[in-house]
Amino acid sequence: MRDRDRKPKFQRPEGPKRHAGPRREAGRRQPWRGREGAADDTVILYGWHTVTAALANPKRRIRKLFLTENAARRLADDKIDTRVTPEIVRPTLIDQRLGPDAVHQGMLAEAEPLASPDIDTLPQEGIVLVLDQITDPHNVGAIMRSAAAFAVKAIVTTARHSPEATGVLAKSASGALELVPLVTVQNLARALTEMNERGFLTVGLDSQGEQNLASVALREPLALVLGAEGKGLRQLTRETCGVVARLDMPGEIKSLNVSNAAVLALYIGASRLCLMS
Incomplete structure (x- = not known):
């Protein structure tokens, strides 16, 4: 059969994109590589105790917060203020950012360094x-x-x-x-x-x-x-x-x-x- 005789495949008409919550599309970005998009002085924090302690520290400025759905639910259950609007991502996205051996518990924050006292x-x-x-x-x-x-x-x-x-x-x-x-x-x-x-x-x-x-x-x-x-x-x-x-x-x-x-x-x-x- 010649190409021009092929029936065109059905294509669903494009409609408005659906969003499932605040900034959820972040979970569909290209895989992270290193500190892609982060400033040179960015501090990377991950894991429950590390990130929640940073969120509780008024001297720590949080730039971005990436959470899995489970981590976001746990923060909400514990009534912990995230201070910034988190991006909901899949666990594999955080794995790609940190490496497969990092125990991140579904939490990763980009923050500014704390000031060093004299x-x-x-x-x-x-x-x-x-x-x-x-x-x-x-x-x-x-x-x-x-x-x-x-x-x-x-x-x-x-x-x-x-x-x-x-x-x-x-x-x-x-x-x-x-x-x-x-x-x-x-x-x-x-x-x-x-x-x-x-x-x-x-x-x-x-x-x-x-x-x-x-x-x-x-x-x-x-x-x-x-x-x-x-x-x-x-x-x-x-x-x-x-x-x-x-x-x-x-x-x-x-x-x-x-x-x-x-x-x-x-x-x-x-x-x-x-x-x-």
């Missing part, structure tokens, strides 16, 4: 954590979560050789990114020197420390300084700390993962300071 605004009480080039976002996120549990006043980290406060770090922190101020400095030794001058007791944690942390005369304001796994504290960091102490372990393994070491150091520090008050 080092001279640190409170003269309680505990501050200082991170010396810890680059693993899972570890930093876990440390932030522990910091929030122990009411740490702030975390000081370097602008370089540290993970961005977004994505995996935010998810690992499980909402703590909104609770513990993150102070970013250009030069850690200079920042520690300033903290020493302002009356902080700066205690570097190192397996070769001369004293056991449990025997150090701790006082407020206290800064606990943690080094990266493997490398530990850098030499200049060690030399700038007022005290270098170790965590004594009774077992055969004498060192801990840095996030676990942070928990133990915080427990010792908080217990000692509590006894003094």
Whole structure:
């Protein structure tokens, strides 16, 4: 049969497009690739605790919010204000944005970074954590979560050789990114020197420390300084700390993962300071 003898296929006449709720057409967009359409300074937040903590933080500006139908229903049931009109999308769209291994629970937010306080605004009480080039976002996120549990006043980290406060770090922190101020400095030794001058007791944690942390005369304001796994504290960091102490372990393994070491150091520090008050 020649082409001109073929009967034309029936085509449904075009009518007005149907919309099923606010901005639902977002779920039919082309797959996301990386941070397509997002500004360079966009912070990516995903997961229930991470996103709801951001929504509850008045200092966090939410640019866009992507939700699955189930996540939107859960937010509504819990009476959580989304603050912006969410885009309802299929779970696969968020999977494509984050990767298949990200546990996003149907929630993804694009937000602006939180402001970094200045080092001279640190409170003269309680505990501050200082991170010396810890680059693993899972570890930093876990440390932030522990910091929030122990009411740490702030975390000081370097602008370089540290993970961005977004994505995996935010998810690992499980909402703590909104609770513990993150102070970013250009030069850690200079920042520690300033903290020493302002009356902080700066205690570097190192397996070769001369004293056991449990025997150090701790006082407020206290800064606990943690080094990266493997490398530990850098030499200049060690030399700038007022005290270098170790965590004594009774077992055969004498060192801990840095996030676990942070928990133990915080427990010792908080217990000692509590006894003094």
